């Protein structure tokens with residue numbers, strides 16, 4: 490098997506010969522991501538995000554990086570754990586190719602005129618970078634290839650470059666998932682995406698970002714993160730903001746998470762866990778925490794807290810009430826279910 494070692498990628502292959510297990514490891518040659526087939530073509534498109542009104546949703550990426558450059562301390566996508574950007578300059582071409590593939594798959598599997606949607610899995614969509622978006626505008630024609638697009642960006646990326654929201658809106662972006670996490674990041678620490686501190690408080694910038702997206706015709710999903718030492722007052726501050734965003738018709742989904750320390754390739758993070766027990770025990774918390782994207786009773790982050798029944802019930806009640814508020818647009822009722830979005834940009 491030794492001749493396989495130059496096959497690109499990081500892998501281990503094994504076989505049994507003469508009752509013995511033989512293994513071989515790759516030499517770690519880099520993959521050419523442009524040569525990879527798209528996930529839509531490999532696996533088909535069988536599900537749909539509620540926010541896209543039933544259009545089959547492809548998972549696509551420009552793949553500018555495995556990890557997110559902001560490197561927030563609590564995040565499993567951070568660059569210090571999963572690695573730096575790759576083949577950065579041609580990412581718009583790769584994204585365009587994946588969207589074209591998604592259209593081909595939907596056309597073949599659902600019919601000629603079936604609507605297509607795609608969630609762009611980049612930690613932040615094309616890095617929210619003007620040059621990359623300009624390239625994307627050159628290579629992707631939304632009239633020829635209409636795809637309902639969703640993606641992720643940080644609050645400060647949107648506030649610092651609002652023009653990109655309008656430009657991406659014209660390219661078909663209609664949904665953006667943003668990580669609000671906590672109303673007072675300065676109390677928590679490690680929220681490195683909190684960069685535009687001179688432009689107002691975190692929640693003021695959140696208001697601004699939602700306003701910018703609303704003007705660009707882009708709906709918003711938010712990711713919340715509890716268990717980082719916040720109290721009832723901070724929680725209430727968060728819910729007040731969500732309520733106002735919901736009232737404007739911008740907010741269409743909420744993802745709740747309770748901060749968990751991940752194993753993350755043995756990166757030292759503070760708490761020494763062996764991760765041998767189930768994260769949530771059978772009992773009342775199991776059914777409550779099913780409503781959370783990420784949570785654990787026994788693996789809180791360093792300096793954080795484990796979820797308690799009263800707080801979790803309080804969060805569920807508040808978010809349910811917010812999402813039940815009268816939609817500003819008739820479509821919104823249908824779109825208001827939970828959790829389209831992967832990371833916590």
Ligand code: SF4
Nearest residue numbers: 557560561564833834
């Ligand atoms: S929380 Fe968001 S901005 Fe921070 S590292 Fe994770 S994906 Fe990036």
